[in-house]
Amino acid sequence: MMQRQAIGISGVLIGCVLLGPVSVGAQDASAEKQQMIALGIEHETAAELYEALRARAGGGRRLAWDRLPDWSGVYTRARGGITYDPDQPPGAPPTAKLTPEYQAKLQQRIEGVAQGVEWDPISTCAPPGHPRWLTEPFLKEFVVTPDQTWLINEMVNDIRRIYTDGRGHVPEEDRYPLYNGDSIGFWDGDKLVIHTNQLQAGIYQRMNPDYSDQVETVEIWQMTGDGLLEVDVWVYDPPALREPWYTKQSYARLSNDDKSLRIRYWHCGENQNNTVFETQEGATQFRDFTFTDEDDRQGDSK
Amino acid sequence: MSRFTTALAFAGALALATAPARAHHSALMFEVEKTITVDGVVKEFQYTNPHSWLLVDVTNADGTVTTWGFEAEGPSTLRRAGIRPSDLKAGTKLTITGRPMKDGRPAAIWVEAVRADGKRFDPREGFRVR
16 A cells, blocks of 8 residues: 655645746755655545646646647657666665565566576567656657647657547546556646556566556656756556655757757667577577577577 | 665666666676677678667687677667768778677677777767767
C-alpha cells in the first residue's frame, strides 16, 4: 500500500505548480522539488492529481492554430544520461522509495550486473515503453497541434500521442496494456499537463527499478526558455512505490544551423551484427557476427 | 533488503554497467577495464541502427588477416559526433582503440579511431548536449 502523508496545503502546492518556474538558486530548486514531492504524496492516485490540476486550471484552455507554443526543433535529453532520475547522485542507488518486493528486484538486478549478468528487454528491439520513454538519450521532436501533441523519440520511431481535444480515457472494459499507454491532456497557459494510464510493466532503465502494470504518470511539460523543455513527472505505482516518484526531466534543443540533424526512420533489426540473445544465466550475448567465420553462439539461448 | 545493502551493491556494479554505456543492449559482454589498439584498414562502415559497426582488417604477425568489428552508436549520434560515413570509407588506414569482448571474438566497443591523417573519431562525443 502506498503510504499517505497528511499535508493540508493542496491549494498552495497546486498554485505553485501552475504559476510556473520561480526558482533560481540551488536552494530554491530543492525547495521547489520538495513541494512537488509533497504534491504527489498528497494525492492518492495519478488521476486524482491530474483532476486537481485540471480543476485549478479551470478545465484548461483550447489552443488556437495561430497561437501554438513553439516547441520546434530537434532535442535530446539534457540531464541524467540513461538514469531515470537526473538528480540521482553519481554512484548512488535510484531515488525511488520502493516496496520491499521491488527493492529486492532492484537488488537482484544490481547483483546480477556485478556478476556480468544483465538483460535489457529492449534488446529485442521492443520499444522502451513509458515512463522509460523519458530517459532514452537519442533525438526527440515535439509536434503541437490544438487537438493532439506528439512526443516523438527517434528510437524505434516511438511516438506518444497526447489527446488534448477534451476526450477522456477509454472505458475500463476497452483497456489493455500498451507500451506508451493512453495519454490525455490539457493546456494551462503554455504548460501541457498529461495523465497516462493503461501501461505495461517495465523497467525505468538499466540499473534502475521495475515498474508494474499498474503504473500511471502525471506530467507537466513547459518550455522554460533558451530551448529547454522541462517536465515535472509523478509516477504512481502502488505495487512498486511506497510513495509517488517525482522527478524533473529536461530536453535541450540542439543547435542545428545547417539543418542537417534530422530524424530518420529507425529500423532496429537492419544489421545482423546487433542481434543479441539472453543466455541461460540471463546475460546478454551476441549471436554470430557477419565478419567472423564461426557459428559459435547458436542454440545457447533461453 | 536494506537500502544500505542496495547502495553498496550499486556502487560496485555501477562501474561495470556504465563505463561503456550502450543504448540498446547491455555492454557486459565487453571488458570494462581493458582496451586493445590495432592498426588496420577499413573494410566496411555499417552506418546502422541501433548500433553502427566499423569493420577493420588487421594483418596479424603471421601474415593472416583478421576482420575486427568495432561497435558504436547509431547514425544520428555519430552525426552529432561529427563522424560521417564518408570519413571512413573502405580502404582508409587507421589506428583504432576499443574495449574487447570477454569471449575473445574479434569485436570491441569503439573508443577512438585515428585516421592516418591524424583526424580523431570518438563516437561518445555524439552524446554531448550542444
